[in-house]
Amino acid sequence: MSGITTEPVGRKVLHENEKLAAGLRRQFAERGVLCLNLISAPGSGKTALLEKTLAALPAGSQVAVLTGDIQTDNDARRLARYGFPVRQITTAGTCHLDAAMVRRELDAFDAGSIDLLLIENVGNLVCPTSYDLGEAAKIVVLSVTEGDDKPLKYPGIFRKSELMILSKIDLLPYVPFDPAAAFANARRVNPQIEVLELSSLTGAGFNEWMRWLERRRSRQ
């Protein structure tokens, strides 16, 4: 929605958010919930990735999804078809989720019954970067149609993410995009970042993502 140009107010808002996020992080740890915060530009395929992930999980999995949108509950409706609890946060113009929004929604889940919380942030490669949601890890999704220079142009989110998922690799034959360059650019910003590539349309690379998720759940 808007950017803070008056620094002291910006810091105050972010500080308040960080206190709330720290509380959430403690709560997730106590309850054994792995919380992952998915961030990308609009249309990079976060919802399609989550749809395919939910479809691949065994029926008894203890998973819940929070999905953020500025308007509409399209994503929540898409995600609800897989039988897991899904809650929509409609931000009504705000360009990111914040910890207070997540906390408000958490009571709606039976918190004792989930061990994985997937948060789909508002489609925005900038603002969500600054708002900690108490997650164990941020995951940045970059689609191959967006250009392999994006990690350098939007370094904040690549710096803060544990994993970069390169999505829509089925389109690689049709776009000027070099995955090796994209990964190298991401590593220039964040040498520790892990990388995966996949297509939610064809399923290519999906096993690697599900294995990453399993490993991350076991070591949380």
Add this chain to the structure above:
Amino acid sequence: MSGITTEPVGRKVLHENEKLAAGLRRQFAERGVLCLNLISAPGSGKTALLEKTLAALPAGSQVAVLTGDIQTDNDARRLARYGFPVRQITTAGTCHLDAAMVRRELDAFDAGSIDLLLIENVGNLVCPTSYDLGEAAKIVVLSVTEGDDKPLKYPGIFRKSELMILSKIDLLPYVPFDPAAAFANARRVNPQIEVLELSSLTGAGFNEWMRWLERRRSRQ
């Protein structure tokens, strides 16, 4: 970068911006400059569109470009090759351009010598919407890889734009995207919005865009 959660401050910042933008708008009108503000998600093809536009303009055209990025001057370097004046605004984390940034850069152009100013905003479908830059019109660019539901999910920018450019139509055979649905969704939000579709890669639809630009310049 960040969102304002304290409303009075948000309004004050926006009000300040609006005063500056009104001054810019008067200045553009007095000097006969048509200013267009291009807004899209990261990677929708704003820079490619501008590159092809600059390449198509006659050598003596009185055109200048301002390009906004959070980091890097990649876009400015791409655009400078066409022989027209290009200025980079690196926002260092801020998620949008504002009127003060534009005003600072304007002095660098010989303002008497241009009649078209193309502004490429920071890649973000949300925050730039709220910041008037004194432009005659906002243009929203949506690529076909982003999904035809985007006008409903990010209504603000579609409501405020005079023109919607559907980009990367060369990829239509490979993505689940219905242009008619995208246009219908945009018109649900803004019945007056004009629409164009093009591919900067193949040049399809480019003549229509150049004609739109010519008409807009003649009637400013």
